[in-house]
Amino acid sequence: MKPWQSLIVFIVLVLAASLLGGLSVPDAWYAALDKPAFNPPGWVFGPAWALLYALMAFAAWRVYRISGFDVAIALWLAQLLVNALWSPLFFAMHRIDLALIDIVLLDLLVVATTVAFFRRDRIAGWLMTPYLAWIAFATALNAAIWSLNQG
Template sequence: MRGWKSLIVFLVLVTVAALVGATAAPDAWFAALQKPAFNPPNWVFGPAWTLLYGLMAIAAWRVYRVAGSGLAIGLWLVQLVVNAIWSPLFFGLHRIDLALVDIVVLDLLVLVTIVRFFRHDRLAGWLMLPYLAWIAFATLLNAAIWQLNS
């Protein structure tokens, strides 16, 4: 199942991660937090994540087609779980500190995943770079919010 049908599996996986994250959406608690000047407007997040999840799915699918379900795909799955945990920590439990730990781990996992992806499919590695850039920015944002509200 390394053809087009397997792409559907990866799209479903990122959709599940997105839905887990959506279970804990911004609320009045989040609105009341102090935020840094570089905090983007809320409407930016939905389109950004939609694009990033699509790129992530295509990247994983490309690697899966050439390498199967080895270490690279295993890392991709682990980072997807760590990604899905962030929103419930931050928005659901209001644990800015634990969310910061989670996203730093996510940064490292995504970096290692990208390195592994480049070994199998250069385009797949490139497709993951916008995701890394976005979560690096999100890490700074998370850290700033934690600092402003601690």
């Protein structure tokens, strides 16, 4: 496969994850939830995720070009799947608790992916760090929303 073709594959994969997550969006249920003071405005999420998905695709592409399909790319695919499941759990099923479990698993997978990427290509590892920071924040946000809305 030519380099640009494999880049397109990674872009398509993140777009598919984004579209799956985008099928479940905030609704009246979400609007009625108590949220912490650090909850960002809704408009932040779209641009943030667009940038993060682009960085994730480019990082995976760099690692793929160096190592092919190996453990690092398998971890990347696993975290992408877990990422895509969060929105349906949270927004469609209204399961803040299951979404919290999902995002903690996502944190672990992204840490493992980032470490694996750093071992293969430092630039790819650095490209994953904004995503790691964002999901750490999202985990704290998910946990706070769960805590504020129990009972």
